[in-house]
Amino acid sequence: MSNFTGRREFIKTSALGAASLGVAGSGIAGNSAFAADSPITTGSNLEYRFEAKPLKKATLTMEGISRKTMEEHYKLYQGYVNKSNEILGLLKNADPGKGNQTYSDIRVLKHELTFAIGGVKNHEIYFDHLGGRGGRPEGRLLADIESNFGSFDAWVADLKGTGLAARGWVWLAYDHDTGTLFNYLGDAQNTFPIWNATPILALDTYEHAYFIDYAVNRGAYIDAFMKNIDWDVVQKRYEAANR
Ligand SMILES: [Fe+2]
Structure with missing residues:
Protein backbone atom coordinates (compact mmCIF):
# COMPACT_ATOMS: atom_id res chain seq x y z
CA MET A 1 0.00 0.00 0.00
CA SER A 2 1.13 3.49 -0.51
CA ASN A 3 2.57 5.29 2.45
CA PHE A 4 -0.62 6.02 4.37
CA THR A 5 1.16 8.11 6.97
CA GLY A 6 2.37 10.19 4.12
CA ARG A 7 -1.09 10.17 2.60
CA ARG A 8 -2.61 11.51 5.81
CA GLU A 9 -0.01 14.22 5.89
CA PHE A 10 -0.78 14.88 2.23
CA ILE A 11 -4.47 15.26 2.98
CA LYS A 12 -3.86 17.51 5.98
CA THR A 13 -1.43 19.62 4.02
CA SER A 14 -3.79 19.59 1.07
CA ALA A 15 -6.56 21.04 3.21
CA LEU A 16 -4.29 23.78 4.34
CA GLY A 17 -3.15 24.34 0.79
CA ALA A 18 -6.74 24.55 -0.37
CA ALA A 19 -7.49 27.12 2.29
CA SER A 20 -4.61 29.30 1.25
CA LEU A 21 -5.43 28.79 -2.42
CA GLY A 22 -8.95 29.97 -1.66
CA VAL A 23 -7.49 33.41 -1.40
CA ALA A 24 -5.35 33.01 -4.45
CA GLY A 25 -8.24 31.37 -6.31
CA SER A 26 -10.17 34.61 -6.35
CA GLY A 27 -7.25 35.95 -8.31
CA ILE A 28 -7.66 33.22 -10.92
CA ALA A 29 -11.26 34.26 -11.52
CA GLY A 30 -10.22 37.84 -12.00
CA ASN A 31 -7.11 36.81 -13.90
CA SER A 32 -5.20 39.63 -12.32
CA ALA A 33 -3.68 38.41 -9.09
CA PHE A 34 -0.68 36.68 -10.63
CA ALA A 35 2.08 38.76 -12.04
CA ALA A 36 4.30 37.10 -14.62
CA ASP A 37 7.05 36.73 -12.08
CA SER A 38 4.69 35.60 -9.33
CA PRO A 39 6.35 33.15 -6.92
CA ILE A 40 2.98 31.46 -6.36
CA THR A 41 2.84 27.86 -7.62
CA THR A 42 0.05 25.31 -7.74
CA GLY A 43 0.07 24.62 -4.05
CA SER A 44 1.89 23.42 -0.99
CA ASN A 45 0.64 19.83 -1.11
CA LEU A 46 3.00 18.50 -3.75
CA GLU A 47 5.70 16.89 -1.60
CA TYR A 48 3.83 13.59 -1.27
CA ARG A 49 5.24 10.68 -3.25
CA PHE A 50 3.61 7.32 -3.93
CA GLU A 51 5.48 4.09 -3.26
CA ALA A 52 4.80 0.81 -5.05
CA LYS A 53 3.58 -1.95 -2.77
CA PRO A 54 5.10 -5.39 -3.55
CA LEU A 55 2.94 -8.19 -4.89
CA LYS A 56 1.95 -10.86 -2.41
CA LYS A 57 3.58 -14.21 -3.20
CA ALA A 58 0.19 -15.91 -3.27
CA THR A 59 -0.79 -13.86 -6.31
CA LEU A 60 2.02 -15.46 -8.35
CA THR A 61 0.78 -19.03 -7.97
CA MET A 62 -2.91 -18.68 -8.66
CA GLU A 63 -4.96 -21.05 -10.76
CA GLY A 64 -6.50 -19.32 -13.74
CA ILE A 65 -4.45 -16.11 -13.60
CA SER A 66 -0.86 -16.81 -14.58
CA ARG A 67 2.35 -15.57 -13.03
CA LYS A 68 3.22 -13.99 -16.36
CA THR A 69 -0.01 -11.98 -16.33
CA MET A 70 0.59 -10.83 -12.78
CA GLU A 71 4.20 -9.86 -13.38
CA GLU A 72 3.33 -7.87 -16.49
CA HIS A 73 0.34 -6.33 -14.72
CA TYR A 74 2.56 -5.26 -11.85
CA LYS A 75 4.82 -3.41 -14.28
CA LEU A 76 1.83 -1.33 -15.37
CA TYR A 77 1.07 -0.54 -11.72
CA GLN A 78 4.65 0.59 -11.17
CA GLY A 79 4.23 2.83 -14.18
CA TYR A 80 1.21 4.49 -12.59
CA VAL A 81 3.17 5.06 -9.38
CA ASN A 82 6.02 6.63 -11.31
CA LYS A 83 3.77 8.82 -13.43
CA SER A 84 1.84 10.00 -10.37
CA ASN A 85 5.07 11.15 -8.81
CA GLU A 86 6.29 12.67 -12.05
CA ILE A 87 3.10 14.68 -12.47
CA LEU A 88 3.17 15.85 -8.86
CA GLY A 89 6.69 17.07 -9.50
CA LEU A 90 5.69 18.88 -12.68
CA LEU A 91 2.78 20.55 -10.90
CA LYS A 92 5.25 22.37 -8.70
CA ASN A 93 6.19 24.45 -11.69
CA ALA A 94 2.73 24.84 -13.24
CA ASP A 95 1.74 28.48 -13.00
CA PRO A 96 -1.87 28.76 -11.75
CA GLY A 97 -1.92 32.26 -13.12
CA LYS A 98 -1.95 30.71 -16.59
CA GLY A 99 -4.88 28.37 -15.97
CA ASN A 100 -6.97 27.91 -19.11
CA GLN A 101 -9.79 25.44 -19.79
CA THR A 102 -8.78 24.78 -23.39
CA TYR A 103 -5.15 24.12 -22.67
CA SER A 104 -2.84 24.96 -19.81
CA ASP A 105 -0.21 23.09 -17.85
CA ILE A 106 -2.34 23.00 -14.73
CA ARG A 107 -5.32 21.62 -16.67
CA VAL A 108 -3.41 18.87 -18.45
CA LEU A 109 -1.42 17.82 -15.41
CA LYS A 110 -4.37 17.73 -13.04
CA HIS A 111 -6.45 15.82 -15.58
CA GLU A 112 -3.82 13.15 -16.14
CA LEU A 113 -3.00 13.03 -12.42
CA THR A 114 -6.43 11.54 -11.78
CA PHE A 115 -5.71 8.79 -14.32
CA ALA A 116 -2.31 8.05 -12.79
CA ILE A 117 -3.48 8.03 -9.17
CA GLY A 118 -6.53 6.03 -10.18
CA GLY A 119 -4.12 3.49 -11.66
CA VAL A 120 -2.29 3.28 -8.36
CA LYS A 121 -5.32 2.98 -6.12
CA ASN A 122 -7.37 0.67 -8.32
CA HIS A 123 -4.52 -1.79 -8.69
CA GLU A 124 -3.66 -1.74 -5.00
CA ILE A 125 -7.20 -2.82 -4.19
CA TYR A 126 -7.15 -5.41 -6.98
CA PHE A 127 -3.79 -6.99 -6.13
CA ASP A 128 -4.47 -6.90 -2.40
CA HIS A 129 -7.56 -9.09 -2.57
CA LEU A 130 -6.18 -11.67 -4.98
CA GLY A 131 -4.35 -14.80 -3.90
CA GLY A 132 -7.23 -16.21 -1.87
CA ARG A 133 -9.44 -19.24 -2.21
CA GLY A 134 -12.60 -17.69 -3.60
CA GLY A 135 -15.88 -18.96 -2.27
CA ARG A 136 -18.00 -16.34 -0.57
CA PRO A 137 -17.65 -13.85 2.27
CA GLU A 138 -19.04 -14.29 5.75
CA GLY A 139 -20.79 -12.22 8.37
CA ARG A 140 -22.03 -8.71 7.74
CA LEU A 141 -20.56 -8.40 4.24
CA LEU A 142 -22.37 -11.51 3.06
CA ALA A 143 -25.57 -10.39 4.77
CA ASP A 144 -25.36 -6.93 3.22
CA ILE A 145 -24.59 -8.30 -0.26
CA GLU A 146 -27.61 -10.56 0.06
CA SER A 147 -29.86 -7.74 1.24
CA ASN A 148 -28.66 -5.36 -1.51
CA PHE A 149 -28.64 -7.80 -4.41
CA GLY A 150 -31.15 -10.44 -3.34
CA SER A 151 -28.57 -13.21 -3.03
CA PHE A 152 -24.83 -13.78 -3.30
CA ASP A 153 -25.30 -15.47 -6.65
CA ALA A 154 -27.29 -12.48 -7.90
CA TRP A 155 -24.42 -10.20 -6.88
CA VAL A 156 -21.95 -12.42 -8.77
CA ALA A 157 -24.19 -12.32 -11.85
CA ASP A 158 -24.40 -8.53 -11.65
CA LEU A 159 -20.64 -8.21 -11.13
CA LYS A 160 -19.93 -10.43 -14.14
CA GLY A 161 -22.45 -8.66 -16.33
CA THR A 162 -21.05 -5.28 -15.32
CA GLY A 163 -17.55 -6.62 -15.97
CA LEU A 164 -18.49 -7.64 -19.49
CA ALA A 165 -19.97 -4.18 -20.05
CA ALA A 166 -17.10 -2.15 -18.58
CA ARG A 167 -14.05 -0.94 -20.50
CA GLY A 168 -11.79 -0.74 -17.47
CA TRP A 169 -13.10 -1.51 -14.03
CA VAL A 170 -15.94 -2.68 -11.86
CA TRP A 171 -16.01 -1.64 -8.22
CA LEU A 172 -18.22 -3.05 -5.53
CA ALA A 173 -18.50 0.08 -3.43
CA TYR A 174 -20.24 1.16 -0.26
CA ASP A 175 -22.06 4.48 -0.56
CA HIS A 176 -21.81 6.21 2.79
CA ASP A 177 -24.76 8.50 2.02
CA THR A 178 -27.27 5.84 1.03
CA GLY A 179 -25.83 2.99 3.07
CA THR A 180 -25.94 0.71 0.03
CA LEU A 181 -23.60 -1.58 -1.89
CA PHE A 182 -23.50 -1.29 -5.68
CA ASN A 183 -21.39 -2.60 -8.58
CA TYR A 184 -20.16 0.58 -10.27
CA LEU A 185 -18.88 0.55 -13.85
CA GLY A 186 -15.69 2.31 -14.94
CA ASP A 187 -14.27 2.81 -18.41
CA ALA A 188 -10.83 3.94 -17.24
CA GLN A 189 -8.74 4.41 -14.13
CA ASN A 190 -10.56 7.68 -13.44
CA THR A 191 -14.08 7.03 -14.69
CA PHE A 192 -16.74 6.91 -13.29
CA PRO A 193 -16.34 7.15 -9.52
CA ILE A 194 -18.90 8.86 -7.33
CA TRP A 195 -18.22 10.90 -4.21
CA ASN A 196 -18.39 9.54 -0.69
CA ALA A 197 -18.31 5.88 -1.64
CA THR A 198 -15.59 3.41 -0.70
CA PRO A 199 -14.57 0.67 -3.14
CA ILE A 200 -14.62 -2.66 -1.35
CA LEU A 201 -13.66 -4.87 -4.28
CA ALA A 202 -12.10 -3.97 -7.64
CA LEU A 203 -12.31 -6.06 -10.82
CA ASP A 204 -9.86 -5.02 -13.53
CA THR A 205 -11.44 -5.56 -16.97
CA TYR A 206 -8.73 -3.99 -19.09
CA GLU A 207 -7.48 -6.53 -21.63
CA HIS A 208 -4.05 -6.56 -20.02
CA ALA A 209 -5.61 -8.31 -17.01
CA TYR A 210 -6.56 -11.42 -18.98
CA PHE A 211 -5.42 -11.44 -22.61
CA ILE A 212 -2.32 -13.59 -21.99
CA ASP A 213 -4.44 -16.26 -20.30
CA TYR A 214 -7.78 -16.02 -22.06
CA ALA A 215 -7.38 -13.94 -25.22
CA VAL A 216 -10.79 -12.31 -25.78
CA ASN A 217 -12.68 -14.56 -23.33
CA ARG A 218 -13.21 -12.02 -20.57
CA GLY A 219 -15.96 -14.06 -18.98
CA ALA A 220 -13.57 -16.94 -18.25
CA TYR A 221 -11.17 -14.46 -16.66
CA ILE A 222 -13.91 -13.07 -14.42
CA ASP A 223 -14.72 -16.62 -13.33
CA ALA A 224 -11.04 -17.13 -12.48
CA PHE A 225 -10.97 -13.81 -10.63
CA MET A 226 -13.85 -14.96 -8.44
CA LYS A 227 -12.02 -18.20 -7.59
CA ASN A 228 -8.98 -16.28 -6.36
CA ILE A 229 -10.57 -13.61 -4.17
CA ASP A 230 -9.26 -13.36 -0.62
CA TRP A 231 -12.51 -12.58 1.16
CA ASP A 232 -10.75 -11.86 4.45
CA VAL A 233 -9.15 -8.83 2.79
CA VAL A 234 -12.44 -7.69 1.28
CA ALA A 241 -15.56 1.54 5.59
CA ASN A 242 -18.81 0.64 7.28
CA ARG A 243 -18.30 0.66 11.04
FE1 LIG B 1 -4.77 -3.20 -14.69
Missing part, protein backbone atom coordinates in the same frame (compact mmCIF):
# COMPACT_ATOMS: atom_id res chain seq x y z
CA GLN A 235 -14.26 -8.10 4.58
CA LYS A 236 -11.67 -6.00 6.40
CA ARG A 237 -12.07 -3.24 3.83
CA TYR A 238 -15.81 -3.34 4.30
CA GLU A 239 -15.60 -3.31 8.08
CA ALA A 240 -13.23 -0.34 7.95
Whole structure:
Protein backbone atom coordinates (compact mmCIF):
# COMPACT_ATOMS: atom_id res chain seq x y z
CA MET A 1 0.00 0.00 0.00
CA SER A 2 1.13 3.49 -0.51
CA ASN A 3 2.57 5.29 2.45
CA PHE A 4 -0.62 6.02 4.37
CA THR A 5 1.16 8.11 6.97
CA GLY A 6 2.37 10.19 4.12
CA ARG A 7 -1.09 10.17 2.60
CA ARG A 8 -2.61 11.51 5.81
CA GLU A 9 -0.01 14.22 5.89
CA PHE A 10 -0.78 14.88 2.23
CA ILE A 11 -4.47 15.26 2.98
CA LYS A 12 -3.86 17.51 5.98
CA THR A 13 -1.43 19.62 4.02
CA SER A 14 -3.79 19.59 1.07
CA ALA A 15 -6.56 21.04 3.21
CA LEU A 16 -4.29 23.78 4.34
CA GLY A 17 -3.15 24.34 0.79
CA ALA A 18 -6.74 24.55 -0.37
CA ALA A 19 -7.49 27.12 2.29
CA SER A 20 -4.61 29.30 1.25
CA LEU A 21 -5.43 28.79 -2.42
CA GLY A 22 -8.95 29.97 -1.66
CA VAL A 23 -7.49 33.41 -1.40
CA ALA A 24 -5.35 33.01 -4.45
CA GLY A 25 -8.24 31.37 -6.31
CA SER A 26 -10.17 34.61 -6.35
CA GLY A 27 -7.25 35.95 -8.31
CA ILE A 28 -7.66 33.22 -10.92
CA ALA A 29 -11.26 34.26 -11.52
CA GLY A 30 -10.22 37.84 -12.00
CA ASN A 31 -7.11 36.81 -13.90
CA SER A 32 -5.20 39.63 -12.32
CA ALA A 33 -3.68 38.41 -9.09
CA PHE A 34 -0.68 36.68 -10.63
CA ALA A 35 2.08 38.76 -12.04
CA ALA A 36 4.30 37.10 -14.62
CA ASP A 37 7.05 36.73 -12.08
CA SER A 38 4.69 35.60 -9.33
CA PRO A 39 6.35 33.15 -6.92
CA ILE A 40 2.98 31.46 -6.36
CA THR A 41 2.84 27.86 -7.62
CA THR A 42 0.05 25.31 -7.74
CA GLY A 43 0.07 24.62 -4.05
CA SER A 44 1.89 23.42 -0.99
CA ASN A 45 0.64 19.83 -1.11
CA LEU A 46 3.00 18.50 -3.75
CA GLU A 47 5.70 16.89 -1.60
CA TYR A 48 3.83 13.59 -1.27
CA ARG A 49 5.24 10.68 -3.25
CA PHE A 50 3.61 7.32 -3.93
CA GLU A 51 5.48 4.09 -3.26
CA ALA A 52 4.80 0.81 -5.05
CA LYS A 53 3.58 -1.95 -2.77
CA PRO A 54 5.10 -5.39 -3.55
CA LEU A 55 2.94 -8.19 -4.89
CA LYS A 56 1.95 -10.86 -2.41
CA LYS A 57 3.58 -14.21 -3.20
CA ALA A 58 0.19 -15.91 -3.27
CA THR A 59 -0.79 -13.86 -6.31
CA LEU A 60 2.02 -15.46 -8.35
CA THR A 61 0.78 -19.03 -7.97
CA MET A 62 -2.91 -18.68 -8.66
CA GLU A 63 -4.96 -21.05 -10.76
CA GLY A 64 -6.50 -19.32 -13.74
CA ILE A 65 -4.45 -16.11 -13.60
CA SER A 66 -0.86 -16.81 -14.58
CA ARG A 67 2.35 -15.57 -13.03
CA LYS A 68 3.22 -13.99 -16.36
CA THR A 69 -0.01 -11.98 -16.33
CA MET A 70 0.59 -10.83 -12.78
CA GLU A 71 4.20 -9.86 -13.38
CA GLU A 72 3.33 -7.87 -16.49
CA HIS A 73 0.34 -6.33 -14.72
CA TYR A 74 2.56 -5.26 -11.85
CA LYS A 75 4.82 -3.41 -14.28
CA LEU A 76 1.83 -1.33 -15.37
CA TYR A 77 1.07 -0.54 -11.72
CA GLN A 78 4.65 0.59 -11.17
CA GLY A 79 4.23 2.83 -14.18
CA TYR A 80 1.21 4.49 -12.59
CA VAL A 81 3.17 5.06 -9.38
CA ASN A 82 6.02 6.63 -11.31
CA LYS A 83 3.77 8.82 -13.43
CA SER A 84 1.84 10.00 -10.37
CA ASN A 85 5.07 11.15 -8.81
CA GLU A 86 6.29 12.67 -12.05
CA ILE A 87 3.10 14.68 -12.47
CA LEU A 88 3.17 15.85 -8.86
CA GLY A 89 6.69 17.07 -9.50
CA LEU A 90 5.69 18.88 -12.68
CA LEU A 91 2.78 20.55 -10.90
CA LYS A 92 5.25 22.37 -8.70
CA ASN A 93 6.19 24.45 -11.69
CA ALA A 94 2.73 24.84 -13.24
CA ASP A 95 1.74 28.48 -13.00
CA PRO A 96 -1.87 28.76 -11.75
CA GLY A 97 -1.92 32.26 -13.12
CA LYS A 98 -1.95 30.71 -16.59
CA GLY A 99 -4.88 28.37 -15.97
CA ASN A 100 -6.97 27.91 -19.11
CA GLN A 101 -9.79 25.44 -19.79
CA THR A 102 -8.78 24.78 -23.39
CA TYR A 103 -5.15 24.12 -22.67
CA SER A 104 -2.84 24.96 -19.81
CA ASP A 105 -0.21 23.09 -17.85
CA ILE A 106 -2.34 23.00 -14.73
CA ARG A 107 -5.32 21.62 -16.67
CA VAL A 108 -3.41 18.87 -18.45
CA LEU A 109 -1.42 17.82 -15.41
CA LYS A 110 -4.37 17.73 -13.04
CA HIS A 111 -6.45 15.82 -15.58
CA GLU A 112 -3.82 13.15 -16.14
CA LEU A 113 -3.00 13.03 -12.42
CA THR A 114 -6.43 11.54 -11.78
CA PHE A 115 -5.71 8.79 -14.32
CA ALA A 116 -2.31 8.05 -12.79
CA ILE A 117 -3.48 8.03 -9.17
CA GLY A 118 -6.53 6.03 -10.18
CA GLY A 119 -4.12 3.49 -11.66
CA VAL A 120 -2.29 3.28 -8.36
CA LYS A 121 -5.32 2.98 -6.12
CA ASN A 122 -7.37 0.67 -8.32
CA HIS A 123 -4.52 -1.79 -8.69
CA GLU A 124 -3.66 -1.74 -5.00
CA ILE A 125 -7.20 -2.82 -4.19
CA TYR A 126 -7.15 -5.41 -6.98
CA PHE A 127 -3.79 -6.99 -6.13
CA ASP A 128 -4.47 -6.90 -2.40
CA HIS A 129 -7.56 -9.09 -2.57
CA LEU A 130 -6.18 -11.67 -4.98
CA GLY A 131 -4.35 -14.80 -3.90
CA GLY A 132 -7.23 -16.21 -1.87
CA ARG A 133 -9.44 -19.24 -2.21
CA GLY A 134 -12.60 -17.69 -3.60
CA GLY A 135 -15.88 -18.96 -2.27
CA ARG A 136 -18.00 -16.34 -0.57
CA PRO A 137 -17.65 -13.85 2.27
CA GLU A 138 -19.04 -14.29 5.75
CA GLY A 139 -20.79 -12.22 8.37
CA ARG A 140 -22.03 -8.71 7.74
CA LEU A 141 -20.56 -8.40 4.24
CA LEU A 142 -22.37 -11.51 3.06
CA ALA A 143 -25.57 -10.39 4.77
CA ASP A 144 -25.36 -6.93 3.22
CA ILE A 145 -24.59 -8.30 -0.26
CA GLU A 146 -27.61 -10.56 0.06
CA SER A 147 -29.86 -7.74 1.24
CA ASN A 148 -28.66 -5.36 -1.51
CA PHE A 149 -28.64 -7.80 -4.41
CA GLY A 150 -31.15 -10.44 -3.34
CA SER A 151 -28.57 -13.21 -3.03
CA PHE A 152 -24.83 -13.78 -3.30
CA ASP A 153 -25.30 -15.47 -6.65
CA ALA A 154 -27.29 -12.48 -7.90
CA TRP A 155 -24.42 -10.20 -6.88
CA VAL A 156 -21.95 -12.42 -8.77
CA ALA A 157 -24.19 -12.32 -11.85
CA ASP A 158 -24.40 -8.53 -11.65
CA LEU A 159 -20.64 -8.21 -11.13
CA LYS A 160 -19.93 -10.43 -14.14
CA GLY A 161 -22.45 -8.66 -16.33
CA THR A 162 -21.05 -5.28 -15.32
CA GLY A 163 -17.55 -6.62 -15.97
CA LEU A 164 -18.49 -7.64 -19.49
CA ALA A 165 -19.97 -4.18 -20.05
CA ALA A 166 -17.10 -2.15 -18.58
CA ARG A 167 -14.05 -0.94 -20.50
CA GLY A 168 -11.79 -0.74 -17.47
CA TRP A 169 -13.10 -1.51 -14.03
CA VAL A 170 -15.94 -2.68 -11.86
CA TRP A 171 -16.01 -1.64 -8.22
CA LEU A 172 -18.22 -3.05 -5.53
CA ALA A 173 -18.50 0.08 -3.43
CA TYR A 174 -20.24 1.16 -0.26
CA ASP A 175 -22.06 4.48 -0.56
CA HIS A 176 -21.81 6.21 2.79
CA ASP A 177 -24.76 8.50 2.02
CA THR A 178 -27.27 5.84 1.03
CA GLY A 179 -25.83 2.99 3.07
CA THR A 180 -25.94 0.71 0.03
CA LEU A 181 -23.60 -1.58 -1.89
CA PHE A 182 -23.50 -1.29 -5.68
CA ASN A 183 -21.39 -2.60 -8.58
CA TYR A 184 -20.16 0.58 -10.27
CA LEU A 185 -18.88 0.55 -13.85
CA GLY A 186 -15.69 2.31 -14.94
CA ASP A 187 -14.27 2.81 -18.41
CA ALA A 188 -10.83 3.94 -17.24
CA GLN A 189 -8.74 4.41 -14.13
CA ASN A 190 -10.56 7.68 -13.44
CA THR A 191 -14.08 7.03 -14.69
CA PHE A 192 -16.74 6.91 -13.29
CA PRO A 193 -16.34 7.15 -9.52
CA ILE A 194 -18.90 8.86 -7.33
CA TRP A 195 -18.22 10.90 -4.21
CA ASN A 196 -18.39 9.54 -0.69
CA ALA A 197 -18.31 5.88 -1.64
CA THR A 198 -15.59 3.41 -0.70
CA PRO A 199 -14.57 0.67 -3.14
CA ILE A 200 -14.62 -2.66 -1.35
CA LEU A 201 -13.66 -4.87 -4.28
CA ALA A 202 -12.10 -3.97 -7.64
CA LEU A 203 -12.31 -6.06 -10.82
CA ASP A 204 -9.86 -5.02 -13.53
CA THR A 205 -11.44 -5.56 -16.97
CA TYR A 206 -8.73 -3.99 -19.09
CA GLU A 207 -7.48 -6.53 -21.63
CA HIS A 208 -4.05 -6.56 -20.02
CA ALA A 209 -5.61 -8.31 -17.01
CA TYR A 210 -6.56 -11.42 -18.98
CA PHE A 211 -5.42 -11.44 -22.61
CA ILE A 212 -2.32 -13.59 -21.99
CA ASP A 213 -4.44 -16.26 -20.30
CA TYR A 214 -7.78 -16.02 -22.06
CA ALA A 215 -7.38 -13.94 -25.22
CA VAL A 216 -10.79 -12.31 -25.78
CA ASN A 217 -12.68 -14.56 -23.33
CA ARG A 218 -13.21 -12.02 -20.57
CA GLY A 219 -15.96 -14.06 -18.98
CA ALA A 220 -13.57 -16.94 -18.25
CA TYR A 221 -11.17 -14.46 -16.66
CA ILE A 222 -13.91 -13.07 -14.42
CA ASP A 223 -14.72 -16.62 -13.33
CA ALA A 224 -11.04 -17.13 -12.48
CA PHE A 225 -10.97 -13.81 -10.63
CA MET A 226 -13.85 -14.96 -8.44
CA LYS A 227 -12.02 -18.20 -7.59
CA ASN A 228 -8.98 -16.28 -6.36
CA ILE A 229 -10.57 -13.61 -4.17
CA ASP A 230 -9.26 -13.36 -0.62
CA TRP A 231 -12.51 -12.58 1.16
CA ASP A 232 -10.75 -11.86 4.45
CA VAL A 233 -9.15 -8.83 2.79
CA VAL A 234 -12.44 -7.69 1.28
CA GLN A 235 -14.26 -8.10 4.58
CA LYS A 236 -11.67 -6.00 6.40
CA ARG A 237 -12.07 -3.24 3.83
CA TYR A 238 -15.81 -3.34 4.30
CA GLU A 239 -15.60 -3.31 8.08
CA ALA A 240 -13.23 -0.34 7.95
CA ALA A 241 -15.56 1.54 5.59
CA ASN A 242 -18.81 0.64 7.28
CA ARG A 243 -18.30 0.66 11.04
FE1 LIG B 1 -4.77 -3.20 -14.69
